[in-house]
Amino acid sequence: MVKEDWAMKTVTNEISKACSVIPGKMALPNQYFAGRVGSRFIISLRDSKKILGVKCPKCKTVYVPPMECCQKDMTKIDENWVELGDTGVLVNYTVVNYRDAHLPRKTPYILGMIQMDGAEATLVHLVEGVDPQNVKIGMRVKVVFAGKTTNTILDIDHFEPIEE
Numbered sequence: 001m002v003k004e005d006w007a008m009k010t011v012t013n014e015i016s017k018a019c020s021v022i023p024g025k026m027a028l029p030n031q032y033f034a035g036r037v038g039s040r041f042i043i044s045l046r047d048s049k050k051i052l053g054v055k056c057p058k059c060k061t062v063y064v065p066p067m068e069c070c071q072k073d074m075t076k077i078d079e080n081w082v083e084l085g086d087t088g089v090l091v092n093y094t095v096v097n098y099r100d101a102h103l104p105r106k107t108p109y110i111l112g113m114i115q116m117d118g119a120e121a122t123l124v125h126l127v128e129g130v131d132p133q134n135v136k137i138g139m140r141v142k143v144v145f146a147g148k149t150t151n152t153i154l155d156i157d158h159f160e161p162i163e164e
C-alpha cells in the first residue's frame, strides 16, 4: 500500500513536469429551454418587472422561482400563480473569488440565497451594494431590475440591501 502511494506520487510529479497547460477557447453555441413555467416567470420580469411565484393549494408553500410541482407533496402547482413584491431576506450567501470569463461579475462578488417576502423557497442571485466583509445573513434586500432586458434571470440585475 505504501509502495503504491509512492508510485502514484511519482507518476503525478512526472506528469506535471512533463506536461504543460495550454489555455484556449471552445465555441459551444447552445439554447437553454426555460420551460413553460420558467418562461412565464422570465416574461413577467422582462415585460412587467413583476416577480411571480406559484403557490401550492395543498400546503400553501410559495415557490420563487416557480416550479411545476410542490417539492413537499408533489401537487401540480404550475397554474396557481401569485405575484410577489420586490423585497426579501438574505438567508445564506457565499463570496465568489474564483475568476472565470463566463462569470457574471468581477470577483469578489456575493451570491446570495434570497427568500422573497411571502415565499418559502429561495432564489439564488447576485447581491451588490454591500462589501463582502459586511454582508450578513438576515439582511433585508430588494430587487434592482436591469435597465435593459437580456430575457433571462438577469433581468433582475441584482439584489441590494434595504437601508432601514
Ligand SMILES: [Zn+2]
Pocket: 056, 057, 058, 059, 060, 061, 070, 071, 072, 073, 074, 075
Ligand atoms: Zn405542497
